[in-house]
Amino acid sequence: MNNSNLEQIKKYLLLFAFFTAAGLILWGSGYIVSGLKNDAYLQEAVYIIKKSPITSEYQEVKFVKNLSPSSLNMNFCNAVFEVEMKEKKGYAAFFNMSGKYGMYQGLFLYFKGERKCLFCGLGGGIADKPAVYYGITPLTISIAEHKLESAFEKLEINNKEEK
Known part of the structure; x- marks a missing residue:
């Protein structure tokens, strides 16, 4: 060379x-x-659970671990956590919702035994006011709850098939 x-x-x-x-x-x-x-997201979820008037009976929720939304086929969620409360196990997820002044992130809880999603509050340090104040209608919350319920039910079915 x-x-x-x-x-x-x-x-x-x-x-x-x-x-x-x-x-x-x-x-x-x-x-x-x-x-x-x-x-x-974890700090915001803890804040919402403690400050939101909707979650007064869920104060004892413990966040076990962070899950990747993309690995769960839940790309519409910003963050997903595995949670426990007493003997119940479930999930917490942040979901984008459109309101009067823009996009807001709502925290939803889902427990495996109950098969029902619960809206906890809005992220961003505004969990102390109702969602309607920010233009999030009950219909918007209901649509998000149904979407998350079906996604978590599919996740449970997939987990049972893997075992």
Whole structure:
């Protein structure tokens, strides 16, 4: 090999190393940000459970672990958590809903034995006011509850088939 070929190989290797390093930096920062996002959703869920007047009987809910919505085929949810309350097990999910002033994220609880979804409140530090105040109608909440109920029932069926 002559010197001009070696110089070109060095340039291409340098360019390859640059793009590889940039890709790894982007992947790593995305991984870190997703962890921070899940922590923020968890803190918001705890806040809603404690402050919302709707969830007074669900104060003892414990968040067991974070689940990936995409792995559950629930891409319409922003975050999904596995929850426990006494002997009941279930899920908590954040769901986007359109209101009077824009999009809001509602927290919903679903317990496996009850097979019913419960709207808990709106995320963003506004759980102390009713959803109607922000333009979220009971019909919007009902549609979200039915969508989540069917998704969680499918998830339960898939889990039973895997066992």
